[in-house]
Amino acid sequence: MNHLIGPDTDLNTVKGPFDFCPVNIEIRLFQDGQRSSYVITSINGQSLGTEHLQGIRSPIVRINFPDGAIRHAANIPNNATHYCWLNSVNIAQSDIAKNASKNEMAMLLHGGLAYFNQDESQTYNLIQINRFRLIETGCLWLKGRKPWRSEYTQSLRNEGRLASVQHTHLWDKGVRYVAFLNSGEEFVSANDPTNSKYIATEYWAFLYLFNDDTSPNPRDCFYEVSPVPFGEQPTE
Numbered sequence: 001m002n003h004l005i006g007p008d009t010d011l012n013t014v015k016g017p018f019d020f021c022p023v024n025i026e027i028r029l030f031q032d033g034q035r036s037s038y039v040i041t042s043i044n045g046q047s048l049g050t051e052h053l054q055g056i057r058s059p060i061v062r063i064n065f066p067d068g069a070i071r072h073a074a075n076i077p078n079n080a081t082h083y084c085w086l087n088s089v090n091i092a093q094s095d096i097a098k099n100a101s102k103n104e105m106a107m108l109l110h111g112g113l114a115y116f117n118q119d120e121s122q123t124y125n126l127i128q129i130n131r132f133r134l135i136e137t138g139c140l141w142l143k144g145r146k147p148w149r150s151e152y153t154q155s156l157r158n159e160g161r162l163a164s165v166q167h168t169h170l171w172d173k174g175v176r177y178v179a180f181l182n183s184g185e186e187f188v189s190a191n192d193p194t195n196s197k198y199i200a201t202e203y204w205a206f207l208y209l210f211n212d213d214t215s216p217n218p219r220d221c222f223y224e225v226s227p228v229p230f231g232e233q234p235t236e
Helices: 069-073 102-110 150-158 168-172
Strands: 018-023 025-032 035-043 053-056 082-086 112-118 124-134 140-147 177-181 186-188 197-199 204-209 221-227
Touching: 018 102, 018 112, 018 140, 025 102, 025 124, 035 102, 069 221, 102 112, 102 124, 150 186
Parallel strands: none
Antiparallel strands: 018 124, 025 035, 035 053, 082 112, 112 124, 140 221, 177 204, 186 197, 204 221
16 A cells, blocks of 8 residues: 555545654745745754755645544644645755655655644744655545636745646656645635635645646646544545
């Protein structure tokens, strides 16, 4: 069984169940214009020193799920107030990363979720980083394919959140970019004079785009992450 799951997973064949497990990785956040980024500072307690591992992340947002089901299923720390998605990083030039243990390697190659506690000074303090894990006792599933509304791609592109596909099986299926969509994230089209908001997913979702230039393709779609009671399967 493939125990790695994330934006680069073939969701036509792997839909769950899965959960999240913590990894021993430390990061530092920074902002580059509209792009939110992060740098990995240590893996398994070993400092990366001059080995520069940098990735794109989603904006930090408050944890705002409509119920507590996904918080438990996703192993979200009780004291976490905010989170962001961390895109995968290129480990080719890092000997420390290439020798990371299984869980840490999974996060580096497939991405993960970072959780924070915001203190009184509005500082985000890292609590925990989790990676996806396919496991029979998991209570999270990926629901069926939903079409993506291409007029909202521009905002993701501006923020640098569209990650190039790294794995052959998805590339061969025509997927060129993937992105993580936040819970209840609101999208606005620059071409919409009414400034109406589009919310793609109640929880989380993985977005797949099929054109090299991110222009609209009828195959563009996303899959929602859904909490399901143990032993059950999601209804489409």
